[in-house]
């Protein structure tokens with residue numbers, strides 16, 4: 001008999017679900033996305049002006065407001081998947097029972113990426129549906145899943161959740177400290193893309209808004225193409241590539257360093 | 260069986276483990292001794308592949324531990340009893356361990372009862388006392404029914420009843436034919452448990468001896484004589500080891516008192532004292548490690 005990656009995966013799932021706050025944090029992220037998304041959507045609906053109707057992206061608006069907060073929770077949870085092992089010293093136990101390091105990290109990445117993706121899809125669809133109701137109630141035109149690009153945008157938002165979760169896992173693995181990893185995470189996914197463009201000269205700000213990983217990735221959740229930005233799939237591809245590079249660094253370091 | 264060959268580990272410019280070569284045999288308890296910072300924990304981490312050696316190699320049951328098809332069948336280890344997530348229950352802690360090696364859940368309940376934690380299986384491990392954590396760590400080490408067991412200072416925090424229990428447990432595991440390596444800095448503890456001793460100091464091997472042999476070497480005979488020079492010569496010729504003791508006495512090892520008396524009579528040396536004495540094992544161990552540290556200082 002031989003232990004397989006399926007056993008490692010199951011073990012990681014047991015590890016994840018037996019800390020009660022893991023599940024509740026994920027649920028909080030979903031609630032934040034849906035709740036704040038709906039509120040923001042209603043406010044945006046109120047501010048709708050027919051003159052600018054071409055730029056009004058009811059799909060994106062119904063999800064983005066809540067996403068900003070939810071992504072911090074998802075990313076931080078991803079960080080904790082790794083750093084909690086280092087803080088408690090449990091990493092040595094984990095690597096004693098699963099000495100193949102690549103396998104252990106792959107199981108963690110696969111499991112948490114999967115959890116974040118599933119939660120993200122649920123949150124995105126719920127946020128979209130409730131958001132459209134709110135926008136309609138505010139008297140603005142709404143979107144339906146059947147319209148061109150809408151299904152891609154909503155499902156794409158779930159993918160972004162998965163990627164944000166993986167960035168968290170990678171940062172947790174690279175930095176091993178919860179504080180440092182969460183700080184970097186907030187900077188990368190929140191502060192730099194949102195505040196950065198206001199502090200920089202306009203041309204540099206444009207570059208940031210177009211190519212910064214999370215900003216590029218979020219293009220997949222839009223249904224109105226801004227000519228200055230990447231297309232939805234190119235943007236998502238850029239963010240996925242960035243995540244892959246971080247993960248590759250995490251694997252290389254995890255493999256070579258002392259546990 | 261665990262085989263170490265020239266195992267070396269450096270942290271920066273500090274050599275924590277320095278060319279260690281020894282074999283831990285199955286069927287007996289091997290005590291792994293050394294003062295604080297001697298490199299015992301580091302060695303154990305290298306056996307498990309947690310720390311990468313700078314030089315040398317270690318094999319567990321004939322291969323690198325990382326290549327074990329079912330790692331928990333090969334080695335069960337207790338490194339640090341506090342290294343658990345305090346918000347997980349005892350049972351759930353063992354459950355994720357069990358799942359990683361396809362061990363059925365009923366084995367979890369079995370080992371929990373075995374270590375005496377049957378009544379607190381659903382309590383968070385963060386609420387445990389040090390002794391209870393130690394028992395949970397031992398349960399984790401036993402979970403896989405492994406051929407090799409590593410215990411890093413397992414008696415820490417255990418009450419006298421617990422200490423007696425783990426002593427018997429380790430004996431039982433060795434009698435089953437398993438390989439048991441247990442570290443400690445207390446010789447007195449090892450004297451009651453170990454069949455074999457590996458002593459290290461400053462990362463270097465000091466002794467790799469049978470417990471029986473060690474006990475024999477720790478006893479000597481205190482001798483006072485008029486012509487010490489002549490007696491020393493005769494005793495040395497007869498294969499004894501003679502060292503200066505307190506207040507001009509000689510400490511002789513390797514010969515019985517009766518034998519020494521006979522040699523003295525033959526050499527016509529007048530004896531004023533001939534006292535067989537038994538160093539405590541603790542003292543013998545201290546002598547051993549102190550010598551190694553002095554030796555180190557001279558070399559450096």
Ligand SMILES: Nc1ncnc2c1ncn2[C@@H]1O[C@H](COP(=O)(O)OP(=O)(O)OP(=O)(O)O)[C@@H](O)[C@H]1O
Pocket residue numbers: 270273274275293294295296297298299300301302444
């Ligand atoms: N991760 C590390 N980084 C730097 N130095 C280390 C590390 N781990 C151990 N050391 C050093 O290596 C030496 C050996 O430490 P180790 O913990 O192996 O000793 P030990 O024999 O287990 O001691 P004790 O009886 O106190 O547990 C010590 O000087 C320690 O400071």
Ligand SMILES: [Mg+2]
Pocket residue numbers: 299300301411
């Ligand atoms: Mg130690």
